[in-house]
Amino acid sequence: MISGLVKRNTYQDSVNLMLLSTKLTEMEGVRKVSIMMGTPANKDIFRNTGMYSAEFDLANPNDICISVDTDSPDMLKSISEKLEEFISDLSSKSSATQLKKAKSLKGALKKIEDPNLALVSIPGEYVFDEGKKLLNENMNLFIFSDNMDFCEEKELKELARDKGLIVMGPDCGTGIISGVPLAFANVVNKGNIGIVGASGTGIQEVSSIISRLGGGISHAMGIGGRDLSEEIGGISAKIALDYLANDKGTEVIVFISKPPAEAVKNSIVEKLKVIGKTAVALFLGEEEKGPEDNLHYAATLEDTANLAFYLSRKKSVYKGRVKELEERLDLIRLNQRQKSVHGYYGGGTLAGEAKLILKKHINKPGCKIIDFGDDEYTKGRPHPMIDPGTRIDAIKGLKDNGEVAVVIFDNVIGYGSSTDMAGSLGPHIKEVLEYKRKNGRDIIFIASVCGTEDDVQVYSKQVEELEKAGVTVMSTNAQCAKLAHEIMEYLDGDWKHEESYSGLLGEDLRVINVGLESFGKTLYELDVNLVQYNWTPTAGGNKDLQRMLQKLENI
């Protein structure tokens, strides 16, 4: 038997309704339960699923409607109690966080200065009116909501374009702006790959694979599943590509979508070709083809990630790594004599690779890359991959050396190699660093470990041991040498601070979250400057009435 219950004027977002639904489903005697706000569309769903109750006739979008299939006559009473308990729980939990809150846009705007992004997750039918207001306050929009009207979507996007803003979405499931995850997103490494994608899990899969490989993401922007339709014409896609083209932290641009309308696709491809950066395009389902100048094509999401990772690693080392060291480098730079790089290698080919990458610097006075596996160092003693002695001597010698700024070295593990090279070199590096720091100086040690987790020395343990000693550990020898090169440029004054695009991507995020409070909480916990705008449908959810009220307000 279907029974209905209506709780007036208690608007809840869909996540809370789901939590409530889970709670009620667990109750003894409940066969099935369905909970929605009393919008006309939702009432239709109740009817179509045989869960409608006459109680719902007068319900409006601000009212919680609960439909239960049960034989127990007392059930509605128990449910009503549970519901009250749930709502009071919610409000006590909610007031426990320091999340700044507002009940109107005006209220929200008073609590945050110059917001640059609004996250919108209210029911789709109300997005257009709310979105226009937000755009007019010069905020970029990330619209999680779906079921928006085509014309409304286009109008919002055109308005954004005219104002130099972007609308991500609607139906935008995921995004990452300056490392901040929006909606359904993963915690990925920061890096030099920017992503534009239509839908959610495509971006999630590509960004996660890149991150697991060791690469990183600058920004990932969703544009919504219909942006590349002929009607919308890729308005947001092109703006997103412009954003990434102007962002100095983005060196490789990835574009992911299902095959779009032919004319739209051609304009996207043309744009990608003149974007001035390496680009990877995936039109899922199309035949793959060879690269056209800067534009590479991929066949699957994995393929896209692997290709972007490969191309991104061809670039110089991720600039973020130099920035991490900036304070130490500025100390070193104060001492104008301290300008050399030393390399202490066990592996001959690795030493050779470092020499090539550092070729601009290694012929300067005081600079040298030593292959301690060369005959002159191994006569009568074991190879430096086994015996740390010669390298320990070199490290000790740094105490009295006032010129060396950077030291790179390798740690080749595996069968035959020392069982703990990091443990042998580490204490001596630590001692040098402590000595230098006592004297107000510093040296940057950079190393990579060549080997795997299954080697007896265990890759991650050797990395950890080196990091404990104060070494900056890079994932490969080439990355070590590239970082050393960037540092030498920095010390020479040739290294440029990279200025990002002055828009959204170059700024700290200042967010108004309109809708799902769980999205807001995530950002709050990540220390993002945020106001939670607890939107509820005004005027009983009647849109005409809402617009009239809006006009009256604006007088």
Place this chain on the structure above:
Amino acid sequence: MISGLVKRNTYQDSVNLMLLSTKLTEMEGVRKVSIMMGTPANKDIFRNTGMYSAEFDLANPNDICISVDTDSPDMLKSISEKLEEFISDLSSKSSATQLKKAKSLKGALKKIEDPNLALVSIPGEYVFDEGKKLLNENMNLFIFSDNMDFCEEKELKELARDKGLIVMGPDCGTGIISGVPLAFANVVNKGNIGIVGASGTGIQEVSSIISRLGGGISHAMGIGGRDLSEEIGGISAKIALDYLANDKGTEVIVFISKPPAEAVKNSIVEKLKVIGKTAVALFLGEEEKGPEDNLHYAATLEDTANLAFYLSRKKSVYKGRVKELEERLDLIRLNQRQKSVHGYYGGGTLAGEAKLILKKHINKPGCKIIDFGDDEYTKGRPHPMIDPGTRIDAIKGLKDNGEVAVVIFDNVIGYGSSTDMAGSLGPHIKEVLEYKRKNGRDIIFIASVCGTEDDVQVYSKQVEELEKAGVTVMSTNAQCAKLAHEIMEYLDGDWKHEESYSGLLGEDLRVINVGLESFGKTLYELDVNLVQYNWTPTAGGNKDLQRMLQKLENI
């Protein structure tokens, strides 16, 4: 003061001498110690380093020569005691392992049937004679020893070529044959990338990076630092490429070297172009250029690894994964009705990707890929990335389904997603598998986790949870779908068992280790069929006399 000590007829390899050296250096009163076998070359080193003692005048290559710098008159006596202790320790340790041993090649050949590889690490001056004997017994050679004569190297390599064998080295620091690490090598994943490289750490760096990325190595063959010289002409390089070209498990071939002699390089490049497989070449230090048909060029060792990984992943899933499932698949194949694939997806784009990769099969009766995020499944209930309900129902339904052989699904983690989807689906999968197995049946569940280690659900924990439930977890959704495709081919009888080259790469290794016992022990612990041939210089190390003796033996 320099004192000398000679211990006659106790040949020790260089690793043992190093261990001894470490022990003696630790003794109180010892300023410096140098230990070598009494070869003419070693005596020169003693002289050049000021460590020569008149005691060494009559020493031969079978005698341990110890030179000590000390002021203590009793030191030689203490050292002599330590030495005896060390030697008796060694022999007791050595007899403790079940390693098969021989003191001559003839003895070794009696203890192993049809050996196909000899690992040679005796002093370079003795390699030629020993190597010829080994080649004549139809063994491929891996020569770790260095200091070989150019003409001798060439003669050995030509002899090998004429016999359909290969000489890896001399001065070959690393190799991996059929997953077995030789000399200095890392424990890497098995996979479809074959490597040919001149020297040691180049191969180690590339194979380790590939393995850390999640790719795998079929074989890695070192050819020695001089193979690409004009004198040697790349004899071994070309044979190694032929070996890999004929090896069905190798789909991408990597070639690493310093820039070789121009003519040799041209012949290698020509060979790589007609090899019939995707190839990546690194001539370290040369300008990079665009791909020429199947041949791609890389710029650094890391770049080589990333490019090879990317290209290797474009191939169908690594066949080894199907072989791992072979027993279960053969059980499934017995039931001729069980031929369908189901996909249970939360991510829409992931479902779309699976459909594309499985396009040959999904339109067959009983096959379907369901996107549970589609409107028809989410009406009135949360998204399947949050709510496992719809997928649990689908999994439960498999109990009564006798047609489904393979099920693929996704597990998208990160912000917004279920906190433990693997924990929700896992028990139901386990139950289905237990039910099927009780009835003598099986189903293959394949999944990937989309997300990272830093996501709140933790990538590796979700993988572990799924594996515990009996799911085969692949690294990406594309790999899942590719594996499902291969399984469908297998069940249709279209999947070919791949026959490898009948030579070294296709066979189990049967090794004679000539020299460093530590190399032998490593292989012994890896369960490689092996005889340790404890080579010592006969005839007091006099090569002319050795050859005469050899001739007399052969009469």
